[in-house]
Amino acid sequence: xxxxxxxxxxxxxxxxxxxxxxxxxxxxxxxxxxxxxxxxxxxxxxxxxxxxxxxxxxxxxxxxxxxxxxxxxxxxxxxxxxxxxxxxxxxxxxxxxxxxxxxxxxxxxxxxxxxxxxxxxxxxxxxxxxxxxxxxxxxxxxxxxxxxxxxxxxxxxxxxxxxxxxxxxxxxxxxxxxxxxxxxxxxxxxxxxxxxxxxxxxxxxxxxxxxxxxxxxxxxxxxxxxxxxxxxxxxxxxxxxxxxxxxxxxxxxxxxxxxxxxxxxxxxxxxxxxxxxxxxxxxxxxxxxxxxxxxxxxxxxxxxxxxxxxxxxxxxxxxxxxxxxxxxxxxxxxxxxxxxxxxxxxxxxxxxxxxxxxxxxxxxxxxxxxxxxxxxxxxxxxxxxxxxxxxxxxxxxx
Numbered sequence: 065x066x067x068x069x070x071x072x073x074x075x076x077x078x079x080x081x082x083x084x085x086x087x088x089x090x091x092x093x094x095x096x097x098x099x100x101x102x103x104x105x106x107x108x109x110x111x112x113x114x115x116x117x118x119x120x121x122x123x124x125x126x127x128x129x130x131x132x133x134x135x136x137x138x139x140x141x142x143x144x145x146x147x148x149x150x151x152x153x154x155x156x157x158x159x160x161x162x163x164x165x166x167x168x169x170x171x172x173x174x175x176x177x178x179x180x181x182x183x184x185x186x187x188x189x190x191x192x193x194x195x196x197x198x199x200x201x202x203x204x205x206x207x208x209x210x211x212x213x214x215x216x217x218x219x220x221x222x223x224x225x226x227x228x229x230x231x232x233x234x235x236x237x238x239x240x241x242x243x244x245x246x247x248x249x250x251x252x253x254x255x256x257x258x259x260x261x262x263x264x265x266x267x268x269x270x271x272x273x274x275x276x277x278x279x280x281x282x283x284x285x286x287x288x289x290x291x292x293x294x295x296x297x298x299x300x301x302x303x304x305x306x307x308x309x310x311x312x313x314x315x316x317x318x319x320x321x322x323x324x325x326x327x328x329x330x331x332x333x334x335x336x337x338x339x340x341x342x343x344x345x346x347x348x349x350x351x352x353x354x355x356x357x358x359x360x361x362x363x364x365x366x367x368x369x370x371x372x373x374x375x376x377x378x379x380x381x382x383x384x385x386x387x388x389x390x391x392x393x394x395x396x397x398x399x400x401x402x403x404x405x406x407x408x409x410x411x412x413x414x415x416x417x418x419x420x421x422x423x424x425x426x427x428x429x430x431x432x433x434x435x436x437x438x439x440x441x442x443x444x445x446x447x448x449x450x451x452x453x454x455x456x457x458x459x460x461x462x
Contacts, residue, residue, distance in 0.1 A: 187392020283343025
């Protein structure tokens, strides 16, 4: 009897271990993103050390990057500028005014409006929810937003700008559908599209059409799934766990008058009724905070490999050309060599550029709150670190 009970207990223990093991394997196969006590997926800092750059290598690259900076930017500019490799800062520079009237200068800790680079972070939050099985990438938007008027639009066609929707900035301006003296919200966009039968610009998933409305809708989906407002969800899922202490989503009631100002080229202030929309824009951050974010995206526990592969592939080949778009990232695909991953931004006087050279693990963040096209010249630094067909800053324009 004792032998039978012992054998029974041993068998039961083995079965228990087997069941637990299968559960762990199943969980690992489904997703790799960490889930917190509230059931939210949270981004984790990169734990593994990237290879350390030698002092000689850093000095060589630093001189070249500094030459570029001095050639492009001058004493009248407003800019936050950082170049890093393997998570190690090679060069950074901060100049100009966060608030000219108050004499507040831009420093490494000054949050600036990163405009459409916000889309990279919004996409990341959505991808984490997909990895955690709280969203399916092919899921229809109407399953989250019942009043959403376009039944064929999916989460993926929002992420890769193939929904066919029109830009809210156009169909709410001078059309009689919105009082431009009132601040528009993300929810208002859905109401306007439904109540005024705003037509699609093109049939869903037939062509690429970069459109801020896509990412405003993704912010609403994040809210629906997490049961948190977008600013709070981004704080809990990304900013707080990564220690991005100078990063936040702008909310008019909370931040108006307390953020770095947005200037046009002549230093006039820029403000309008669309400033309350988030998801497509409205994140304030610093290059150092964004470097923490970028490093975390190299972690093996960031997203499952199959999903991560979908992020960095192009989806729009109906026209020949180098330009394409993944899931929250722009892509230049050349005949030879590595694809070039980046995202630019522009809102009012704010311009931004995020370059993510995956093979070389080079990151560049440039943000200006005084309107300029100089921000977008940053890609000319790429040949310093890899084989990319961009002209040097010293090359004469044809």
